[in-house]
Amino acid sequence: MNLTLTVIEIVAPVFLLALIGFLWVRLGFEYRIEFVTQLAMTLSVPALIFTALMKTEIEPAALTTLSLASVAAYGAITVVAWIGARLAGLDLRTYLAPLTFGNTGNLGLPLALFAFGETGLSYAVVVFAVMAVWSFTFGVWIVAGGGSPIKALKEPLVWATLLGALFLWQGWQTPKFLTNTLDLVGQLAIPLMLITLGVAVARLRPAGLGHAFLLSLVKVAATVAIGWGIGLAFGLASVPFAVLVLQVSTPVAVTSYMLATKYGADADAVAGLVVVSTLTAVATIPLTLAFLI
Numbered sequence: 195m196n197l198t199l200t201v202i203e204i205v206a207p208v209f210l211l212a213l214i215g216f217l218w219v220r221l222g223f224e225y226r227i228e229f230v231t232q233l234a235m236t237l238s239v240p241a242l243i244f245t246a247l248m249k250t251e252i253e254p255a256a257l258t259t260l261s262l263a264s265v266a267a268y269g270a271i272t273v274v275a276w277i278g279a280r281l282a283g284l285d286l287r288t289y290l291a292p293l294t295f296g297n298t299g300n301l302g303l304p305l306a307l308f309a310f311g312e313t314g315l316s317y318a319v320v321v322f323a324v325m326a327v328w329s330f331t332f333g334v335w336i337v338a339g340g341g342s343p344i345k346a347l348k349e350p351l352v353w354a355t356l357l358g359a360l361f362l363w364q365g366w367q368t369p370k371f372l373t374n375t376l377d378l379v380g381q382l383a384i385p386l387m388l389i390t391l392g393v394a395v396a397r398l399r400p401a402g403l404g405h406a407f408l409l410s411l412v413k414v415a416a417t418v419a420i421g422w423g424i425g426l427a428f429g430l431a432s433v434p435f436a437v438l439v440l441q442v443s444t445p446v447a448v449t450s451y452m453l454a455t456k457y458g459a460d461a462d463a464v465a466g467l468v469v470v471s472t473l474t475a476v477a478t479i480p481l482t483l484a485f486l487i
Contacts, residue, residue: 208304211385211392212392216392227393233382234383237379237382238382239383242319243354243355244354244355244376245358245380247358248368248373250312250362257362259428262428264320266424267420267421268442271294272294272332278293287337291453291454292454295450296325298318298326298441301445301475305479309483309486310433317433319358321437334453395468398451398468399462400465400470406466406469410467410471413445440482445468445472446472
């Protein structure tokens with residue numbers, strides 16, 4: 195009973211905030227998702243990443259190990275997703291990115307925070323940063339059918355990650371007034387991302403829901419297994435191990451739908467994956483957490 199209550203306490207705020215966004219749109223209120231997304235990805239999320247890395251008291255060696263484990267995990271997931279998509283005859287431009295990248299920002303960061311506190315958030319930021327860099331390079335290249343990975347260097351969250359890592363490595367701190375400002379800006383990120391997730395799900399027009407349900411189950415099973423195996427192989431301690439498994443197994447992100455729309459992939463199919471995998475996560479995330487905490 196105590197474990198069940200703990201899991202509910204962790205996941206309930208996440209899904210309730212997403213539900214607020216969902217109901218907001220269904221009730222007919224205005225929500226400018228493009229503006230909010232740009233605000234989050236350009237300002238609040240980079241501030242959150244930078245301050246989380248700068249202020250963390252985790253040993254740099256532990257963060258380095260988790261970074262390497264994250265790279266290995268996403269490398270393995272990419273290979274497995276590519277092989278699976280080829281064997282199933284799926285269009286790589288449409289399906290490879292959604293099957294590889296999860297919602298490590300909107301869902302993963304708050305889940306890690308609620309489950310493991312500020313320490314868990316610091317670890318989750320590392321996994322999120324690795325995923326973001328891989329997504330903005332390889333992910334965009336796949337969906338777009340080519341292009342330059344150098345575009346990732348234009349993303350503020352990439353620079354926030356590098357700068358935060360530098361401050362962590364050197365033991366530097368920004369002046370108190372600036373740190374407080376960045377903290378406030380970063381605190382916008384989690385509620386904004388969760389509410390925006392609910393808004394996006396409410397507005398999507400999915401297709402092929404049965405097919406999406408099967409792929410969602412395969413994705414979560416494969417990513418949990420890969421994350422678990424990589425965590426054991428790298429000898430991660432309990433909290434970074436749990437965070438890695440939780441992050442890599444998050445459902446398909448709304449950004450996958452946005453990229454599919456932008457570059458002419460099958461956006462309706464990706465929308466189906468986003469909606470179904472997010473709804474499925476209501477059951478799979480608590481189950482995964484029950485084994486991790």
